[in-house]
Amino acid sequence: MIGDTSIFDTSVGGYWIPLVMKAVAVLAVFLVVPLAVGYMEHKVLAHMQARLGPMEAGAFHGWAQLVADGVKFIQKEDVVPAAADAGVFSLAPAVVLIPYIVTLVAIPFGPRLYALDLDVGVFFVLAMSSVGVIGVLMAGWASANKFSLIGALRAAAQLIAYELPLVLVSAAVVMQAGSMSLLQITQAQSHYWNIVYPWQLVGFVIFMMAAVAELTRPPFDMPVADSEIIFGAYTEYTGLKFAFFLLSEYGGIVVMSAVAAVLYLGGYQPIGGLSIIPGFLWMFGKIFALSFIIIWLRATFPRLREDQLQRFAWIGLTPLALALILVTSVYKVGV
Amino acid sequence: MNAHEYAFVVVATIGSIAAVAVVTARNVVHAALYLVVTLAAVGMTFLLLGAEFVGWVQILIYVGAIVILFLFGLMLTKAPIGRDTLDYQNRAVGAVVAVVVAIGLGSLILQAWPLASTPAAPSAPGGSDVLGSALFNTYVLPFEAVSFVLLAALIGAIVLARRDEGT
Numbered sequence: 217m218i219g220d221t222s223i224f225d226t227s228v229g230g231y232w233i234p235l236v237m238k239a240v241a242v243l244a245v246f247l248v249v250p251l252a253v254g255y256m257e258h259k260v261l262a263h264m265q266a267r268l269g270p271m272e273a274g275a276f277h278g279w280a281q282l283v284a285d286g287v288k289f290i291q292k293e294d295v296v297p298a299a300a301d302a303g304v305f306s307l308a309p310a311v312v313l314i315p316y317i318v319t320l321v322a323i324p325f326g327p328r329l330y331a332l333d334l335d336v337g338v339f340f341v342l343a344m345s346s347v348g349v350i351g352v353l354m355a356g357w358a359s360a361n362k363f364s365l366i367g368a369l370r371a372a373a374q375l376i377a378y379e380l381p382l383v384l385v386s387a388a389v390v391m392q393a394g395s396m397s398l399l400q401i402t403q404a405q406s407h408y409w410n411i412v413y414p415w416q417l418v419g420f421v422i423f424m425m426a427a428v429a430e431l432t433r434p435p436f437d438m439p440v441a442d443s444e445i446i447f448g449a450y451t452e453y454t455g456l457k458f459a460f461f462l463l464s465e466y467g468g469i470v471v472m473s474a475v476a477a478v479l480y481l482g483g484y485q486p487i488g489g490l491s492i493i494p495g496f497l498w499m500f501g502k503i504f505a506l507s508f509i510i511i512w513l514r515a516t517f518p519r520l521r522e523d524q525l526q527r528f529a530w531i532g533l534t535p536l537a538l539a540l541i542l543v544t545s546v547y548k549v550g551v
Numbered sequence: 552m553n554a555h556e557y558a559f560v561v562v563a564t565i566g567s568i569a570a571v572a573v574v575t576a577r578n579v580v581h582a583a584l585y586l587v588v589t590l591a592a593v594g595m596t597f598l599l600l601g602a603e604f605v606g607w608v609q610i611l612i613y614v615g616a617i618v619i620l621f622l623f624g625l626m627l628t629k630a631p632i633g634r635d636t637l638d639y640q641n642r643a644v645g646a647v648v649a650v651v652v653a654i655g656l657g658s659l660i661l662q663a664w665p666l667a668s669t670p671a672a673p674s675a676p677g678g679s680d681v682l683g684s685a686l687f688n689t690y691v692l693p694f695e696a697v698s699f700v701l702l703a704a705l706i707g708a709i710v711l712a713r714r715d716e717g718t
Contacts, residue, residue: 301578301580304580304581304584334603335603335604335678335679336603336604336607336678336679339604339607339608339611340607342611343607343608343610343611343614343615344610346611346614346615346616347610347614347615349615349619350584350587350614350618350619350622353619353622353623353626354584356626357580357622357626365626368626369623369626369627372619372622372623373623375619376616376619376620376623379615379616383611396679
């Protein structure tokens with residue numbers, strides 16, 4: 217089989233050492249890449265608005281701004297509202313953050329550079345990314361604040377609506393590749409990336425729109441609409457807990473970009489035989505390119521209204537995704 | 552006991568404690584959150600038995616969608632915000648339903664696997680390919696029947712929920 221075993225398993229023997237190495241590697245990626253994407257958001261948004269963004273922290277272009285922000289968050293007072301359900305309130309940030317860390321386990325960064333090759337990798341990733349919304353609901357309800365509750369309910373309604381097209385277009389990719397393993401989906405694109413097929417290009421666009429909606433990023437940021445419900449479910453959070461929510465937003469961008477890169481852009485596969493550049497650099501390049509698009513959308517589009525948002529998912533994206541599955545199955549059977 | 556059995560004991564214990572907590576929780580949202588733990592434990596049990604696909608689908612559908620719908624419904628209607636509690640005092644009806652369900656499920660399980668018999672070892676890992684070929688070769692008729700029933704329920708829900716103007 218191609219992509220035989222993980223580099224972590226072959227480089228050292230035993231059971232525990234590779235396991236610890238994998239956990240450390242996944243955690244390192246999760247702690248570093250989202251920070252880089254967060255910094256990119258500061259800078260990209262700033263330049264799109266014709267300003268400079270953070271310039272002081274760190275020597276070069278304010279690169280240490282997010283580290284400084286983190287230190288600031290740690291020093292802040294950890295406030296729990298008097299009427300809040302303290303246990304659920306404190307647990308919510310972890311429930312939002314942890315699923316995204318776990319998701320990274322299944323993402324291949326090279327033919328042998330992955331932590332775990334799951335037989336049903338696509339389903340694993342989608343299942344994990346849908347768990348986080350429980351944390352949002354917990355946060356909104358436990359805050360004992362009507363704005364928070366409204367934000368949480370909007371987030372839940374939005375996630376259920378956009379989960380459907382996300383799963384359906386992923387199923388179309390699975391049908392085309394004939395496997396649910398993220399590694400084998402990548403291998404199946406060694407000649408042509410999925411995005412060159414016209415119907416999968418449509419699928420890619422649907423996937424990115426649904427992913428942005430799942431992350432509740434603009435233009436689908438009704439759940440955190442700051443001008444009407446303050447900051448939705450996260451209104452009452454301060455200090456480190458708030459920082460966790462921010463980290464999970466950037467972590468979510470990274471994870472969704474990585475999954476889109478694997479499903480449609482060939483994962484670690486290079487463009488046109490440029491295999492002199494190692495696969496993991498291609499993978500990270502694709503992740504950052506897609507993250508850039510997600511940030512770009514924030515600077516470009518106004519916010520959708522709640523009813524437009526729901527109609528777009530149920531009447532627009534879902535039927536289109538179903539038609540996509542039909543076209544893919546015709547292609548698979550006919551060609 | 553091997554590692555698998557230890558893992559099963561841990562998962563089953565957590566799942567059972569959470570299941571008891573679902574019933575005894577004073578707060579209806581807490582009960583729904585304990586249900587998340589129970590359903591995740593069921594999913595973990597499927598994974599431990601080698602049924603990878605069923606396990607992750609359990610988490611995707613039940614934890615990721617159905618419990619969210621529960622919480623959604625609770626929060627839109629009756630859930631007291633914050634620390635308040637809600638109690639309908641309907642214990643007698645609840646007890647009757649619980650006993651009936653326990654007898655029904657218990658007799659069903661005992662019929663299928665009598666106490667004396669040793670459970671058969673899983674013949675093959677229940678990956679998605681095994682499950683798929685079983686569903687669409689051996690069990691295609693029940694599968695279609697179930698999807699038909701679900702479709703009928705779906706249409707029924709739409710008919711009940713929809714109020715057309717002027718009718």
